[in-house]
Amino acid sequence: MKYTKLGSTGLDVSRLCLGGMSFGEPGRGADTWTLPEKESREIVRAALEHGVTFFDTANVYSAGSGEEILGRALRDHARRDEVVVATKVFGPMREGPNSGGLSRKAILTEAEHSLRRLGTDYIDLYQIHRWDSATPVEETLAALDALVTSGKVRYVGASSMFAWQFAKALFTAGAHGWARFVSMQDHYNLLNREEEREMLPLCADQGVGVLPWSPLARGRLARPAPAATPRTGDDAFGDSLYEGTEAADQRVVDAVASVSRARGVPMAAVALAWLLRRPAVTAPVIGVTRPEHLHDALLAVDLELTEEEAGALEEPYVPHRVAGFE
Structure with missing residues (x-):
């Protein structure tokens, strides 16, 4: 494993981040394809054995079960000071008012719940899962700063929004002397490169680390042709990310397959290696449901x-609509 700093911070993270959306007791939450605890723990343990130290989850994953499983696995297989634990806040966790969003009440409440589920005294990277247009950004940023000041959170990050919104948040935090976002977890891969237009240049300029989610486009970049999996039949959100561009996307997939054959390595390795060579990218957030995926x-x-291989992967791309947070 290789390690790097998260953006302009002094925090060391592994070049791959293990995502926790795959972990969760079936029946908890909306997803039916998640792994129960035994299988989840095996993947976490294997990742640790191979030097992965960066783990990402969210309060909404399997209605909190994802955080619980990840927390128990890390406590049993790693020292807390040797791993970087990231989670997210925004989505509703129950019925009724104040159940989600980024108000001060929601953030402070959900941070306490995440700490309890993860079984830890602090969260290394606390991220807003989406932009909350119903809450003043000042309120959100002040609440996040309070968590950092209290020691319950070490760093704060963001995910999936327009570049102008992220720029506004960075400026506002700086103007008030509040903790600034140090990371951006956004939808970025060979099939959707729209973040290269504004978000990635902004992150590079501001020293913000980029943590791409869905780096393999929900598995589309890991196999030469569509294939049925437990997730493909129950992932309407994932399907919505790539609908309408299937023919153009297949040309990119074919290019990945060509490089894969020439190098004698899996397609997933090629697609992730392309991301790792992008200047602003710190660590792709990988989803794993089987040991071979890891x-x-x-x-x-x-x-x-090589430059020639990267060019061949990039050449078939056509503009896509922004997808993942609208």
């Missing part, structure tokens, strides 16, 4: 693509 991802860390 193995394929790990190969990307040492896979150096």
